[in-house]
Amino acid sequence: MVLDDDFQKLDLSNNHDNNRILDKHGHKIKTDEFSISRGKTNKDKANRATVENVLDPRTMRFLKALTSRGIISDFNGCISTGKEANVYHAFAGDTISPFEPKTHDSFENLVNTYDPYSNPNNNDTILEPRKEYAIKIYKTSILVFKDRERYVDGEYRFRNSRSQHNPRKMIKIWAEKEFRNLKRIYQSKVIPVPKPIEVKNNVLVMEFLNRGDGFASPRLKDYPYKDHNDIVHYYHTMIVYIRLLYQVCRLVHADLSEYNTLVHKNKLYVIDVSQSVEPEHPMSLDFLRMDIKNINNYFERMGVAIFAERIIFQFTISETLDNFNGNYSNEDDLRMYVKNNLPLKVPGKDDAEDEIFRSLHLVRNLGGLEERDFDRYTDGKFDLLKSLIAHDNEKNFSASEQYNFEDNTLSNDDDDNEDDISNSDPDNSDSDDSDSDSDDNDDDDKVDVFEDKKDKVLKGKKYEDKEEKKQRKQEAKESKREKRKTKVKKHIKKKLVNKTKSKK
Ligand SMILES: Nc1ncnc2c1ncn2[C@@H]1O[C@H](COP(=O)(O)OP(=O)(O)OP(=O)(O)O)[C@@H](O)[C@H]1O
Numbered sequence: 001m002v003l004d005d006d007f008q009k010l011d012l013s014n015n016h017d018n019n020r021i022l023d024k025h026g027h028k029i030k031t032d033e034f035s036i037s038r039g040k041t042n043k044d045k046a047n048r049a050t051v052e053n054v055l056d057p058r059t060m061r062f063l064k065a066l067t068s069r070g071i072i073s074d075f076n077g078c079i080s081t082g083k084e085a086n087v088y089h090a091f092a093g094d095t096i097s098p099f100e101p102k103t104h105d106s107f108e109n110l111v112n113t114y115d116p117y118s119n120p121n122n123n124d125t126i127l128e129p130r131k132e133y134a135i136k137i138y139k140t141s142i143l144v145f146k147d148r149e150r151y152v153d154g155e156y157r158f159r160n161s162r163s164q165h166n167p168r169k170m171i172k173i174w175a176e177k178e179f180r181n182l183k184r185i186y187q188s189k190v191i192p193v194p195k196p197i198e199v200k201n202n203v204l205v206m207e208f209l210n211r212g213d214g215f216a217s218p219r220l221k222d223y224p225y226k227d228h229n230d231i232v233h234y235y236h237t238m239i240v241y242i243r244l245l246y247q248v249c250r251l252v253h254a255d256l257s258e259y260n261t262l263v264h265k266n267k268l269y270v271i272d273v274s275q276s277v278e279p280e281h282p283m284s285l286d287f288l289r290m291d292i293k294n295i296n297n298y299f300e301r302m303g304v305a306i307f308a309e310r311i312i313f314q315f316t317i318s319e320t321l322d323n324f325n326g327n328y329s330n331e332d333d334l335r336m337y338v339k340n341n342l343p344l345k346v347p348g349k350d351d352a353e354d355e356i357f358r359s360l361h362l363v364r365n366l367g368g369l370e371e372r373d374f375d376r377y378t379d380g381k382f383d384l385l386k387s388l389i390a391h392d393n394e395k396n397f398s399a400s401e402q403y404n405f406e407d408n409t410l411s412n413d414d415d416d417n418e419d420d421i422s423n424s425d426p427d428n429s430d431s432d433d434s435d436s437d438s439d440d441n442d443d444d445d446k447v448d449v450f451e452d453k454k455d456k457v458l459k460g461k462k463y464e465d466k467e468e469k470k471q472r473k474q475e476a477k478e479s480k481r482e483k484r485k486t487k488v489k490k491h492i493k494k495k496l497v498n499k500t501k502s503k504k
């Protein structure tokens with residue numbers, strides 16, 4: 001299908017400068033597969049969906065603006081058509097690289113005689129190759145937008161975006177978000193990313209990562225690893241980058257995978273940071289766990305001995321690392337630390353504990369603390385998430401500990417009930433009795449959640465003899481009476497939680 005025909009069919013109902021723009025520049029826009037090599041480029045068999053989905057007249061106007069401002073000089077073929085955006089190849093415009101060939105001959109000729117090291121001015125200085133750009137153009141179809149909102153909602157930087165329900169405006173915000181995230185990572189100089197050049201509405205211009213023969217550098221998924229050690233190197237690098245993104249760039253990628261990383265000049269480049277969020281985002285820790293799980297799944301499939309997810313999570317969010325003497329921003333130092341200090345995953349045991357870790361409701365500060373966790377907090381079980389995660393992993397995440405926690409919580413709930421009763425009549429000895437009854441019921445249906453269901457009846461306290469039971473009840477009552485003395489009263493708790501919430 002010839003490109004021109006295709007543009008004729010574009011729905012240009014409003015017959016004004018759009019037509020003129022398209023007529024004037026339409027022949028330059030190639031949307032077929034991008035293959036810039038010595039061989040003939042196949043005639044433009046524009047993919048109708050590509051043209052209509054992405055290169056609508058408004059987008060064409062933005063491209064024209066970028067061309068006339070000299071940011072880009074030629075718009076070539078399509079590198080990738082994704083679910084959210086298409087990525088095209090372009091050359092930098094005059095304003096950027098003074099070594100543009102002065103003669104703007106036909107694009108076909110330019111493409112076929114492409115030689116990045118050509119010397120158009122025929123003088124003997126070696127010229128820089130012509131700068132190439134990747135142009136990421138977001139699709140404006142509303143459907144795609146549905147699952148993006150959770151990344152923008154709760155994002156401090158976009159709190160004022162009233163345009164949650166105007167997809168065009170949301171696309172603009174989305175592209176700007178990717179540009180800003182790219183810029184922040186690029187300027188941090190700790191993680192390689194394509195250099196961000198410009199963003200205009202739904203069009204993002206960035207450095208094109210060329211593998212040297214005009215084709216795009218491969219995604220990690222398609223990268224031809226040298227050997228097993230090479231795979232392990234990229235696994236450790238990926239883990240270090242997750243930490244550097246969090247600690248230095250204050251970002252969680254939220255879609256980190258072998259598809260959104262490229263290997264360029266033997267370095268791992270991170271791309272597609274449109275959905276990345278800051279640690280303050282309400283779901284940042286869930287996205288972080290998802291990224292870790294995805295990376296682990298990929299490298300486990302590649303035969304790498306991986307680390308447990310919660311170990312990687314702890315490595316990521318702990319500000320300081322035990323026995324680390326290197327530079328916290330240096331990837332080589334951190335990679336060495338990962339290699340020599342993180343314990344490898346123990347199949348079976350770690351699987352169960354990672355399962356628990358995935359389901360944990362992780363809180364970042366008191367504001368996110370649920371009432372029942374509050375007791376655990378006041379009882380010194382943990383303070384904020386950092387201590388919950390950072391030290392003594394086994395204790396916090398061993399299945400038995402988790403069970404004891406549940407157990408304590410239930411007993412804390414008892415305390416609360418007791419608390420209510422004792423509030424009303426602190427000296428009422430009945431409360432002890434009623435308490436003992438409720439304690440009795442609770443005990444009976446309190447089963448070991450990690451035991452197999454079938455023998456739960458045998459495990460209940462129904463089957464212990466009377467004497468022992470009496471003894472146990474007495475001790476339980478004593479310990480509860482002791483605890484009540486130091487217990488934070490409910491109304492004080494509420495005050496504390498409200499106070500910290502208002503401080504946020
Ligand atoms: N700067 C770049 N240099 C070279 N290739 C790039 C660049 N940016 C993106 N690409 C290529 O385009 C593909 C899609 O880019 P990106 O992931 O940012 O868009 P996307 O909308 O998320 O696409 P998908 O939905 O397929 O993930 C990448 O996998 C990569 O192969």
Ligand SMILES: [Mg+2]
Binds near residue numbers: 260272
């Ligand atoms: Mg992507």
